[in-house]
Structures are given as structure tokens and as C-alpha cells.
Amino acid sequence: MMPQTLPQQRPAAAPMNTFGMPQQQQQQQVPMMPQQQQATGPVSCSFDTGHTGPIHDAQLDYYGKRLATASGDSTIRVWDVSTEQQALLGELRGHGSPVWQVSWAHPKYGSILASVGYDRQIIIWREKITGGYHQHQQSAVWEQLYCDKSHTASVNSCAFAPWEYGLVLAAGSSDGSISVLTHEQVSTWSRKVIPQAHLGGVLAVSWSPATTPSTLASGPAVQQQPSSDEQVG
DSSP states (O other): OOOOOOOOOOOOOOOBOTTSSBHHHHHHHSOOOOOOOOOOOOOOOOOOOOOSSOEEEEEEOTTSSEEEEEETTSEEEEEEOSSSSOEEEEEEEOOSSOEEEEEEOOGGGOSEEEEEETTSOEEEEEEEEEEOSSGGGEEEEEEEEEEEOOOSSOEEEEEEOOGGGOSEEEEEETTSOEEEEEEEETTEEEEEEETTSOTTOEEEEEEOSSOSSOOEEEEESSOOOOOTTTOOO
């Protein structure tokens, strides 16, 4: 009789992963990725503006370094927000009732800000630098560059056009009309009116990017119902 030989012991199978691949082989094929740094989101801050009424609008300038706030206390405040320590640069007083909206002009035309309010006024402000030649001797003062009182109801919105059109401001009023103010020359502004733009009043205006011809959009205060001829059904 031939001596009985015992079968060789089979090595234990390597543990399998959920995809049927040995874990050791998987580790060799897929190298460990370095730990990723946690992404940081936009930095936000809050501060007390000192307004005694609600803030109806807040707009950053072209460079994002200054903030203009429009309040129900009839004032506008301009802030330096370029650092963590916000600083008040000026308080603009000219409206006699709540200020609804503000709009910055392109810096090509200097530091110019427009505001509109319940008192039916459109005011265009300009920052004027006074003092000596050295920066530490200078100070900034905001002055009224132009004021329009032609509307017969609250002026609710304003927007400067793209700089390619020139220094042009559109403003919409509760009287249903839209004013387009254009700076012609020093201390001279022309006014064109789009009468009865919306029967329920105008709450918003917005310019398209620079195209030829220029395009201005506006929004009504009340959604109008289509007539029987316009209804689709």
C-alpha cells in the first residue's frame, strides 16, 4: 500500500470587499488621497448702522469697499467696509421721508450715488474731497449734485445705466412713470419721461448690459390681468 498523503492546507482567502476584490489588492490599486483642507465660504459681518428706522436698501460700490444704506429715518449712510472695522464715511440728509433705494454710478464718473424716496425726490450725490495735497490733510464731504422733484408720487426705484451710455439714471415712481436723467455737462441734467409705463405704479427698474440700442426694463406694483383677447386657453 502506498502511504496516504495528507492534502496540503489551503491558505485562507483574503477578505473581500463589496465589489468582490480583495481588500489588500484594492488598497494597492487605490492610493490614499491626502486629507483635503476644509473649504472656506464667503466672510460675512454684521454691524450697527445707527439708523433709527428700518433699512430699505443697501448697495456696495463697484469695488465692494463702500456700502450705502437707505433708511426709513430719511437718511443715507456711507460706510467703509474694506476692513473688519467698519467706519462711517458720511451721513446724507436731503430727503424728508423714507428713502427706498440707492444706486452707485460707475467709478469712471467719480464717487456718485443716487437716492429716491417717498418724498417724490430723486437726489444725486457726489463725494467732494477737500483739504490739502497730502492724504492726511484731506476730508470727504457729500454734496447734492442734482435734485429732481417732478414726480407726483413716491419714487420707488433707481438704477444707473452701464457706463458705456454715459452718466444716465432711470427712476420709477408710483405715479406710473419712469424718469431718465442724463448728465449733459457741468451742473446740467436733461430729463426724459416714459409716461404711464405701468398703470399700477413702478416698483423696479433695471438696465440690460451695454447693447445698441439700450434697453430698460421695469416692473409694476400690481400684476395686470390679461384681457379676453390676450388670454390663451
